[in-house]
Amino acid sequence: MKSHYSDAPAAEPIARHTLAVIVDNEPGVLARIAGLFSGRGYNIESLTVSETEHEKHLSRITIVTTGTANVIEQIKAQLARLVPVHRVNDLTVSGDAIERELVLVKVVGKGETRVEAMRLAQAFGARTVDATMTSFVFELTGTSDETERFINLMTGCGLTEVARTGIAAMGRGADPM
Incomplete structure (x- = not known):
């Protein structure tokens, strides 16, 4: 049936x-x-x-x-x-547009956690825009997938705050919008 x-x-x-x-x-x-x-x-x-x-x-x-x-x-x-x-x-x-997002990530930690946060930031190409004895603020620009992966990894390193710009995008090639 x-x-x-x-x-x-x-x-x-x-x-x-x-x-x-x-x-x-x-x-x-x-x-x-x-x-x-x-x-x-x-x-x-x-x-x-x-x-x-x-x-x-x-x-x-x-x-x-x-x-x-x-x-x-x-x-x-x-x-x-x-x-x-x-x-x-x-x-x-x-067409294939270029999309980027800026994220600021605050990480609080000491000892090995602090070292791991610095290692991950370096691996992602993030800039350190603020550093104290107990915290960092990292700046990363990339695709939304890249910034999301960075945020997820930093969660295990003492992530306490995130600020995101949202996506800025532009078409490829010489033609204007």
């Missing part, structure tokens, strides 16, 4: 997308974009914002989100319709 469930359509896969959005640098723009996401139940996994063209008063917002292909298309279309938005670029679709 045939099951009725075998005729059901396959669930659409959910994928992670990195969106670069150029906007006017003015009050309320970020709130409007965040409102667009929250109002429709979309999640923002990472968000970075900075003015990139001071003379033109433009900022670049990098948003990492997940969704089905239809949801991502809806997000891009709705972002593009907002008045202060100049451009929306899906870096995931447009």
Whole structure:
């Protein structure tokens, strides 16, 4: 006997997308974009914002989100319709983008634990930006996977605090956004 469930359509896969959005640098723009996401139940996994063209008063917002292909298309279309938005670029679709994240990690420990924290930081290429007799603050820039591995390893060495910037991303090659 045939099951009725075998005729059901396959669930659409959910994928992670990195969106670069150029906007006017003015009050309320970020709130409007965040409102667009929250109002429709979309999640923002990472968000970075900075003015990139001071003379033109433009900022670049990098948003990492997940969704089905239809949801991502809806997000891009709705972002593009907002008045202060100049451009929306899906870096995931447009090619192999460069993504980096900055993490600051505070580790507290003495003796062998302290030595192990220094060894791991050196292995990852992290910089020591603060050191006392009982603690370190390390700075690491890398992919989200690299920074996550570093944080996980430092947990065993006395990790007490983490600050992350979120993802900054840019498309490869000579073409501007």
